[in-house]
Amino acid sequence: MTVAVVTDSTASLDADDAAREGISVVPTTVIIGARVYTEGVDVTSQMIADALTQNVPVSTSRPSPETFQAVYRALASTGVDAIVSVHISSKVSGTVDAARLAADRVDIPVHVVDTLQVGLATGFAAGQAARASAAGATVEEVAAAALESARSSRVLLYVDTLEYLRRGGRIGRAAALIGSALAVKPILTIDDGEVTPLEKVRTSSKALARLVALGVEAARSHPDGYDIGILHLASETVATSVAESLAQELDRPAIAIDEVGADIGAHVGPGMIAVTVSAR
Template sequence: MTVAVVTDSTASLDPDDAAREGITVVPTTVIIGARVYTEGVDVTSQMIADALRSSVPVSTSRPSPETFQSVYEALAATGVEEIVSVHISSKVSGTIDAARLAAGRVEIPVRVVDTLNAGLATGYAAGAAARARDAGADPAGMVAAAEEAARSAMVLLYVDTLEYLRRGGRIGRAAALIGSALSVKPILTIDDGQVTPLEKVRTSSKALSRLVTLAVEKVATYEGDYDIGIQHLANADVAASIADQLCERLGRDAIAVDEVGADIGAHVGPGTIAVTVSAR
């Protein structure tokens, strides 16, 4: 059976990695001011950071059911017999709803996976599905691999301000911190699909140091190999420093450092640092 893996651009997959693993990425829409852009095509994270700093309105939109349907039908036309579609948490985005609607409109089976996670954690889950397929798993086994990768993942998020999450409606249980946002630097995570406070730290330097420690502690719980990645928005020097610290403590030669995608960047804001780990 020929099975395709699909995800959305919030998964933050490098285009070369997606192509190598045979993963099709459906782009989200980003609106800056009155202009509409397509993530991964004509909008950059730096454009998002510049707009947010200049108080230009920035918003995002999920792929439409018609977009998903078009992607699914195009894959079917190439001989694909089934699709595993792996996406960002249903509790922060309507992407899953659009994928499910599209799945009901196409002739081949589409299994839609709600990772209850976001960013690289979704990307790692899609990668797990692709590796399972290449190792001979059937679609049910691919779904199980994606779900296990998503469950094992931890997203550790440092943001300069909660304001952008609040504006975008993605703040989840972290809303409880709004009143104390000026006196603490929260470390956030994704828990049960929602943005959730993990720890409250008094200074930025202590929060970033704690980010490293928490990532190391999480990796220690994995029995085998793992994925790890660092993302930032307009904070490259700090992200590189975090990578150096993690390499030293984990005994790794290198850890990938990238800017967050435009869609996620619009919700977390400039200065963000994210560390994501996931068991392989």
């Protein structure tokens, strides 16, 4: 059985990594002002950061069921027997719903996986699914590999301000921090698919040091191996410092750093640093 793996662009996968793993990436739509862009095609994270800094309205839209349907049918035409479609948490996006609608309209089995995660945690889950498929797993086993990876993941998120999450309606249980957030630098996580407060720290430097400590703790909880990566928005210098500290603590030569995808960037704002750890 040949099982194809699909994800969406919020997974923040490097294009070369996705191609190497054979993962099809369905783009989301980003609107800056009155102009509509396609993530991964004609919009960059820096464009998002600039727009947010200049108070230009930025919004996002899930891929349509028709877009998913076209991708599924194109894969079916290549002879694949089934598809596992791995996506961002249904509690912060309607992407899973769109994928499920499309799955009912194609002639091969499509297993839609709601990771209840965001960013690289979704990307790592898609990667685990792709590796299971390459090893000859059944469609059920490929979907299970994605779910297992997602459930093992720890997303640690530092933001300069909660305002962008609030504006976009993605703030989840972190809404409890609104009003006190000027006095603290919160570290957030994803719990049961929602943005959730993890710790409150008084200064940016202490928050970033704590981000490193929590990342080390998460990595060491997976003695059999783990994936780790850092995403940022318009904050490469800080992300590099965090990566170097993590690499030193974990005795690794380096830790990959990427700019977050435009869709997620629109909701977290400039200055965001995210550390994601998933079991291998």
